[in-house]
Amino acid sequence: MIDNSYYSQENHGPYELAGIGDFELEDGGTIPNCQLAFATHGTLNAAKDNAILITTWYSGSSKIWEQVYIGKGRALDPDKYFIIVVNQIGSGLSTSPHNAPAPIAMSKFPHVRIGDDVRAQHKLLTEKFGITQLQLVTGGSMGAQQTYEWAVRYPEMVLRAAPIAGTAKNTEHDFLFTQVCSEAVTSDPGFKGGEYASNADVAEGLKRQAHVWCVMGWSTEWFKQQMYKPLGFETVDAFVTGFMEPYFMALDPNDLLCMAWKWQRGDVSRNTNGDLAAALGRVTAKTFVLPISEDMFFPPRDCEAEQKLVPGSELRVLDSICGHLGLFGVDPNLLAQLDKNLNDLLATPVTAKVPVQTH
């Protein structure tokens, strides 16, 4: 366990912590007294049928959803819905390598899978809140992985699903990309096999990971149009050193590696002995698949191939030259398209599959 002031209420709050007890993991091992950090917006109604679950992406937290996506008059409107954003295990806010005590601290942290996160979130929603029905599950990138996993694993609970810029089964190309990200960190001599004293010891590796994200996170067209200028950076170098590097240098290397391992192996077909069509065929949620047009590692055609396996689903491509990191919310037009699609989805009538239980 090490201190990293980045992961604080000041930077990411307000959020709450809830324990879900000792949590057994799919790949073996247990997280003792597993804590989930979550933020809520709006009020859970008496019927407990107005909840929306949002899952988080690699490097991100619940905070960016509050800052960029949730708001009165938006699709994710806290006046209408009880919105709960749950930070994934390994995110740095929920139990994670850097904040876990021995014997699972740092390099000893066990492997966590997307399915583990979804089971943990299910426990939180059902046991702490008594929620048995979700109007919507949505998330971007690794959040899309969790969204798909929710729709496959708990179809009776998910009325609508909106995986954004992500896949149900991670691609081989994406696995390699994530490997490059992780190697940037593990190759830093300061990483010391995960037993560094401070993330600052791994600053060079984190910088190099930031550079990899520069190449793959945005798009060639985004750079061609010098879209870093509207963000306040006069040159690409100023953007890299003033935005991308500090963003990654604040993060904990082991936390990133925990998430990366999970991301690489996201695969809903683990629920159906490797049969992806069978897994996605289980989905009963009304599903909008929402890739970003210029995404360099979750390209629309990869997302479309999966969308075709989800009964009654629709492909709605979000057009943006931002590429994957359009998720950061720097393109108002992308946000408008997302809101439009989420509004459409939320306006689509669906039938509750099981009676909502009130507790």
Added chain:
Amino acid sequence: MIDNSYYSQENHGPYELAGIGDFELEDGGTIPNCQLAFATHGTLNAAKDNAILITTWYSGSSKIWEQVYIGKGRALDPDKYFIIVVNQIGSGLSTSPHNAPAPIAMSKFPHVRIGDDVRAQHKLLTEKFGITQLQLVTGGSMGAQQTYEWAVRYPEMVLRAAPIAGTAKNTEHDFLFTQVCSEAVTSDPGFKGGEYASNADVAEGLKRQAHVWCVMGWSTEWFKQQMYKPLGFETVDAFVTGFMEPYFMALDPNDLLCMAWKWQRGDVSRNTNGDLAAALGRVTAKTFVLPISEDMFFPPRDCEAEQKLVPGSELRVLDSICGHLGLFGVDPNLLAQLDKNLNDLLATPVTAKVPVQTH
């Protein structure tokens, strides 16, 4: 100077070496007794007007042109043309960091620019061969950079130009990609600031560079269709460890860095005070711009923007899911398209701009 048996006649020959004397560089410094390694195919006719120049890419040599692109009945037909493939400075065959003697050995090697290569090649062609007119200049990737530089710098000499999968002015995105490649190597503790005893000391860094090339060199679709299988690899991991890693691990780190620095700064507008339109407006060669459809870092739209600045040029996109590394020649359909386009280009009548000098 260190020994690296990869750079040998056995692996890359037959090739010849020609000295062009002490060669002054644009960015300062001199390469004493600069040697260019080149391979020729076919016979230079008496009029010396049947020559084709081919320039080489990052990591590649003249050998792949012999193996994949040149042949009887092909567009690059040695029965019709005198084809000369010149290995770039820093390639490992021509004078390069790893084979240069003190005081420019290894980390002391001076910065070389695309313009330096083109001037060196011009010296070789005119002084050694007496060639003053080229039926065609072509090359892929960094070879495209050199092709554009030739057409801008020596318009009276270049009748036709075919830049393949490359740009006249390197993009900012491409600069960042190349930086990631270079950092994979320089961050290896075995690199020792460029003063390693053997490239094997930098094996881990070279492996990481290979992984970066996996992500950016092919395309998401290439992996989705598991195109490594027709190459004889059952899994993506077998492909990475059996092909991509050994390919890069054989190379010299300083040589790669020399080429990468050059690649990052390729820019024909250096000839016209930064005015790209003015530079490309100088081109009188009949030019076919030949990007590869799925290229992740020289995308067709970047190439098209430049093509529009070249008078009388045509954009001919080579359709292949191989992406940039389609240049390796693994897609017969890509090679057929390239041959078709080069045949069309070579069949296009052009007027010699200056009388051919015979010596």
